[in-house]
Amino acid sequence: MSNKLEILSEIIANRRTTKPQLMNGKLIEEKTILKLLELANWAPTHANTEPWRFIVYTPETKTKFCKAHAALYKLHTDKDKFLLATFQKLEQMGNLASHIIIAYAKSGSNIKIPIVEEVAATSAAIQNFILAAEALNIATYWGTGGMIHQPVFKSFLNLNTDDVVLGTIYLGYTNEKKEGKRITTIHEKINWVR
């Protein structure tokens, strides 16, 4: 194997989702966050629409986001479905993270490109981002819990109704990285046509 592929393989296979609660509170320098975002910007993009967008909550503003997220949950959840535990989890989810980034696909810059392709390109950008983070031993959590998929979340962020929120990425450092696991091997997901 070439040296470059060995390094890339290690980064890809070692990247793990780390729950924000398992982060340790250590902060990431802003120039490092910017470097990761610059690498996100190299994702493939049909017709050069470059649809990925990132809203970055810093160590100073992450708590504001978490409180607002929890408040949205409370305000827009039927009383009989509301769980205090979920509310508190959302409110405290960023306590040990450094930054929280909302990733969304901007729709409509080229009507010939269907939104599924803009979502695909944005997912590729997120993957660039989290792999680059892994290369720097930065822990990441790509989550879609809480209000992320609710229309009201887009209003909260002043997004257009056609934009698609792909998730929140919690970033930080951790002392507790879990083992990777896959339910099936790649062989069970390939249909070779020979």
Ligand SMILES: Cc1cc2nc3c(=O)[nH]c(=O)nc-3n(C[C@H](O)[C@H](O)[C@H](O)COP(=O)(O)O)c2cc1C
């Ligand atoms: C689109 C997307 C949404 C996800 N949402 C959640 C989530 O809401 N909560 C969660 O615990 N993990 C979430 N994850 C992370 C997965 O749980 C994780 O990727 C999976 O368990 C495999 O573990 P690994 O990332 O360490 O390989 C999400 C991952 C993706 C790609």
